[in-house]
Amino acid sequence: MKYKAAIVFILVSFDIVAGGGWTEKKGNGYFKLGQYSILASDFYNPKGDIIPITTVGYHATSFYCEYGITDNITAIGYVPFFVRNTLNEIKFRQSGRTIAGDEETNIGDLLVGFKYGLLQQGSIVVGINLLFGVPLGEDRGGEGQILQTGDGEFNQLVKVDISRSFYPKPVYSTVSLGFNNRTKGFSEEFHYGLEVGYLVKDKALLALKVYGVESLKNGDPTGSAGNGIFSNNTEYLSITPEVSYYLGKNWGITAGIGFAARGERILAAPAYQLGIFMQRKK
Amino acid sequence: MRVVIRLLTGVLIIITGCVGTDILDDPIVPKKILLNSGDTAVVLSTSLQLESVYFNEYGVEEVVDIRYFNFNEDIVSVSEDGLVTPLTIGQARIYSYFEQTTSDTILVNIIGSPEDVASVVIAPGPNEIAVGSTITLTATAFNFNNEVLAEEVVWESGDTTVARVTQDGMVTGVADGITNIYAIAGGIRSEPYPLTVGVVERVATFMGSSGYTGEGTATLKMDGDNIILELGDDFKTDFALGTFIYLSNSTGGASTRANGLELGEVESNGAHTFNVSEIAATAGTSVEFTTYRYVIILCKPASITFGIADFES
Numbered sequence A: 001m002k003y004k005a006a007i008v009f010i011l012v013s014f015d016i017v018a019g020g021g022w023t024e025k026k027g028n029g030y031f032k033l034g035q036y037s038i039l040a041s042d043f044y045n046p047k048g049d050i051i052p053i054t055t056v057g058y059h060a061t062s063f064y065c066e067y068g069i070t071d072n073i074t075a076i077g078y079v080p081f082f083v084r085n086t087l088n089e090i091k092f093r094q095s096g097r098t099i100a101g102d103e104e105t106n107i108g109d110l111l112v113g114f115k116y117g118l119l120q121q122g123s124i125v126v127g128i129n130l131l132f133g134v135p136l137g138e139d140r141g142g143e144g145q146i147l148q149t150g151d152g153e154f155n156q157l158v159k160v161d162i163s164r165s166f167y168p169k170p171v172y173s174t175v176s177l178g179f180n181n182r183t184k185g186f187s188e189e190f191h192y193g194l195e196v197g198y199l200v201k202d203k204a205l206l207a208l209k210v211y212g213v214e215s216l217k218n219g220d221p222t223g224s225a226g227n228g229i230f231s232n233n234t235e236y237l238s239i240t241p242e243v244s245y246y247l248g249k250n251w252g253i254t255a256g257i258g259f260a261a262r263g264e265r266i267l268a269a270p271a272y273q274l275g276i277f278m279q280r281k282k
Numbered sequence B: 001m002r003v004v005i006r007l008l009t010g011v012l013i014i015i016t017g018c019v020g021t022d023i024l025d026d027p028i029v030p031k032k033i034l035l036n037s038g039d040t041a042v043v044l045s046t047s048l049q050l051e052s053v054y055f056n057e058y059g060v061e062e063v064v065d066i067r068y069f070n071f072n073e074d075i076v077s078v079s080e081d082g083l084v085t086p087l088t089i090g091q092a093r094i095y096s097y098f099e100q101t102t103s104d105t106i107l108v109n110i111i112g113s114p115e116d117v118a119s120v121v122i123a124p125g126p127n128e129i130a131v132g133s134t135i136t137l138t139a140t141a142f143n144f145n146n147e148v149l150a151e152e153v154v155w156e157s158g159d160t161t162v163a164r165v166t167q168d169g170m171v172t173g174v175a176d177g178i179t180n181i182y183a184i185a186g187g188i189r190s191e192p193y194p195l196t197v198g199v200v201e202r203v204a205t206f207m208g209s210s211g212y213t214g215e216g217t218a219t220l221k222m223d224g225d226n227i228i229l230e231l232g233d234d235f236k237t238d239f240a241l242g243t244f245i246y247l248s249n250s251t252g253g254a255s256t257r258a259n260g261l262e263l264g265e266v267e268s269n270g271a272h273t274f275n276v277s278e279i280a281a282t283a284g285t286s287v288e289f290t291t292y293r294y295v296i297i298l299c300k301p302a303s304i305t306f307g308i309a310d311f312e313s
Helices: A010-013 B002-016 B253-259 B277-280
Strands: A029-044 A050-068 A073-087 A089-092 A102-108 A110-118 A125-135 A155-165 A171-182 A189-200 A202-213 A234-248 A251-264 A271-280 B022-026 B032-035 B041-043 B054-056 B067-070 B077-078 B083-086 B090-098 B106-111 B119-122 B134-136 B139-142 B154-157 B162-167 B170-173 B175-183 B193-197 B202-207 B217-223 B226-231 B243-248 B261-265 B271-274 B294-299 B304-310
Touching: A029 A251, A050 B253, A073 A125, A073 B271, A089 B253, A102 B253, A202 A251, A234 A271, B032 B090, B041 B083, B067 B077, B077 B090, B139 B175, B154 B162, B202 B294, B226 B243, B226 B277, B243 B253, B253 B294, B253 B304, B261 B271, B261 B277, B271 B277
Parallel strands: A089 B022, B041 B106
Antiparallel strands: A029 A050, A029 A271, A050 A073, A073 A102, A073 A110, A110 A125, A125 A155, A155 A171, A171 A189, A189 A202, A202 A234, A234 A251, A251 A271, B032 B054, B067 B090, B077 B083, B090 B106, B119 B139, B134 B170, B154 B175, B162 B170, B175 B193, B202 B217, B202 B304, B217 B226, B226 B271, B243 B261, B243 B294, B294 B304
16 A cells, blocks of 8 residues: 555644543643644645645644643644745756745634533543634735635534543543534535554653544535635545653653545645643643 | 753744755757748858757757758758858758758848848738638838838739738638748748638637546637637636646646746636737737647646646547
């Protein structure tokens, strides 16, 4: 199987949600300053084939937080406050001719919402997430008006996380199922995920995340400017190994690389994630 | 922790800092030779140095061993390096070549004195007309010093079954076909003025490419002096941020961006009209009715071809 990484743009924000089915206790929190970067010279076309493209870069510096409002309700926020979308210059080898590149730097789309702890007792817990994608990003930027830091539409994702702790073994797993309702003619999406984690000597958390998005392809059939290859009818199945390492009692660094088993209408390249996190425990 | 934050900040700035460069091979284009046709009149007692420039398959100028072919050895002699020596008064046709690549043929006029007619030039005008329609051409005779001469001009059609021309330069399309119109003054014949009659519309049907949707009809037509591209009501495509229509001689995304003529962005399906002549003029180039083979729907940012309409299929 050909494994090319592929996570794209705004969609990535839905699988960064941490915590699984567990809610934060009241006053507790998890905060992360992170960097997400992808530089792609390949693209999954609508057939799922990989084709070469002019290299596109997407880099988002973000702040992510989960904060326990009550023991059962956790506020969630993802703020990509510095997003760069770049398009490479093309230089022809023999003639030396060039086609200028382009770039757009702006805020990205905001993701805010809540997680409700439906079942929080015992080894199996269930959390329901309601997340809103707020289109604060630029959906038509750069000198050529062809770059994006957001998709320009307001969407709502309902996602159920079912997690299990295998205590006393330092292992957990989470299964996720979700539905993303999109507006402005964008197609709705079915989300699913599986995460397995293992805590090594209370210092390093090793996690393997599998996350998939299937488009219902029920968007505006006539097409519109917003119905772009970068934001609509995208599908992927990503596999992201991630490691979080505690440098102190309540803080550490985290890093991951996203790969994909398949994709449609999305960039095909490794997606790198790097961050520094802090936990607040009362 | 301070050190870690500083390190991370530095890494972020480096990662997100710049727009890179993709290095690609130039699109493959037909090899060609441009033969200098600037000064094509020679006084009998002098000579003329021809110059040729070869462009390889990447469109890049390359020094090669160019040779010349002379159709009229009784009028001029042409050396291997392009020196034209007149033998007698008349007109000679010459082209240059390298391997299988040839230049256009030029006309060299051999004159007796600088005061004689050295060239006859037909003013630019439409190169395509409908059957039954007319255009009026004008021609001017010049001496060796490019001074206008008041010489009587005689007109000729290369094929009177395709187009007729009166002695005041009025050309009438007779039947579908291609011919040349000539103006003659003082025994000097002009370069041919190419004329296409009847074939004033090229129609092609879009096909999707790379898994994307591309449907409908593209029609290239003449509207007076203007070349117009019409996408029909049935035009349908996938859309990306930056979906553009191009005229091109290749179907590749990068080569279309590099060598095609960008007509404009489309943001909806259905009918669209582009004035190709005006767009080309604005872009600082010129376009003929048959300059381009394809209409391309291009996702410009990523250089992905969404659809292709081939006028020659």
